[in-house]
Amino acid sequence: xxxxxxxxxxxxxxxxxxxxxxxxxxxxxxxxxxxxxxxxxxxxxxxxxxxxxxxxxxxxxxxxxxxxxxxxxxxxxxxxxxxxxxxxxxxxxxxxxxxxxxxxxxxxxxxxxxxxxxxxxxxxxxxxxxxxxxxxxxxxxxxxxxxxxxxxxxxxxxxxxxxxxxxxxxxxxxxxxxxxxxxxxxxxxxxxxxxxxxxxxxxxxxxxxxxxxxxxxxxxxxxxxxxxxxxxxxx
Numbered sequence: 001x002x003x004x005x006x007x008x009x010x011x012x013x014x015x016x017x018x019x020x021x022x023x024x025x026x027x028x029x030x031x032x033x034x035x036x037x038x039x040x041x042x043x044x045x046x047x048x049x050x051x052x053x054x055x056x057x058x059x060x061x062x063x064x065x066x067x068x069x070x071x072x073x074x075x076x077x078x079x080x081x082x083x084x085x086x087x088x089x090x091x092x093x094x095x096x097x098x099x100x101x102x103x104x105x106x107x108x109x110x111x112x113x114x115x116x117x118x119x120x121x122x123x124x125x126x127x128x129x130x131x132x133x134x135x136x137x138x139x140x141x142x143x144x145x146x147x148x149x150x151x152x153x154x155x156x157x158x159x160x161x162x163x164x165x166x167x168x169x170x171x172x173x174x175x176x177x178x179x180x181x182x183x184x185x186x187x188x189x190x191x192x193x194x195x196x197x198x199x200x201x202x203x204x205x206x207x208x209x210x211x212x213x214x215x216x217x218x219x220x221x222x223x224x225x226x227x228x229x230x231x232x233x234x235x
Contacts, residue, residue, distance in 0.1 A: 002061075003028040003157055003188050004049070009058030009068075011048045018044045019055070019212045026157065031179070031189040033199045033206035035223070041212040042192045043085070046161055049190075050082060051075045063156070077105060081155035085162040087146040091135025095126050098134050098145055102152030112152070119148040122178070140171035147178060157188045164195045176202055200224050 004026035011019040026032040047053035051072040120127035164172040208216040
C-alpha cells in the first residue's frame with residue numbers, strides 16, 4: 001500500500017520545467033530512496049511534496065488525500081515532516097526550544113513532553129544538552145537535533161534531504177543507523193541522498209532522478225546492480 005503517490009508531476013521555475021513527468025510511490029512502512037546528482041531535481045521534488053514549490057501538473061496523494069495544491073502547513077498537519085538539508089536548527093534557541101518548535105501544531109503539553117522524552121531516549125546526547133544553544137553544538141549533534149525536532153510532530157512520513165551532507169564518516173554511519181531504527185519503529189521514510197552505498201544498504205527500494213526525470217527504479221538490490229547506476233555512482 002502506497003502512503004505517498006506522486007503521479008506524473010511537472011514542476012517549473014520561471015516557466016522552465018525542473019521536474020518532467022515524475023511518478024514515484026512510497027509504500028507504507030518502508031524506506032524509499034531518491035538518488036541523483038546535484039541539480040537532478042531532488043530538492044525540487046521535496047519542495048513539491050511539501051507545497052513550497054507546487055507542481056503545476058500532475059498530482060500528489062498522501063494517505064489517499066490529494067495534497068498537490070494544499071499550503072505547506074496543511075500538508076504538515078496531515079502527517080509529513082522533513083529533516084532539511086544542512087540541518088537548519090535554530091542556532092540561538094536551546095535544544096529543548098528547538099524540540100518544542102517541532103511540535104508547534106500540538107496543543108497538549110503532556111503529549112509534547114512525552115514526545116520530547118522519547119526523542120531524548122533515542123538521542124541521549126540531546127538529554128545531556130537540553131539547555132545548550134543549538135548553534136554551539138557540533139554538526140553531528142545538530143543532525144541529531146534536526147531529526148529529533150522532526151519527530152516531535154509524530155509524522156507518518158519523514159523525508160530526509162541529504163542527511164549525510166557535511167558530516168564526518170562516523171556520524172554519517174550513525175545517522176543512517178538512526179534512520180533505519182526510526183523506520184523499524186513504524187515511520188515511513190523517503191530518503192533523498194547522494195551517498196549511494198549507505199543509502200542502498202538500508203533502503204527497500206528507490207528511484208534515480210537525472211535532469212528532472214526518473215531514469216531507473218527498483219529494489220535496492222536491483223539499483224545496486226543496475227548498469228547505469230553503477231556507471232554513474234560506482235565508477
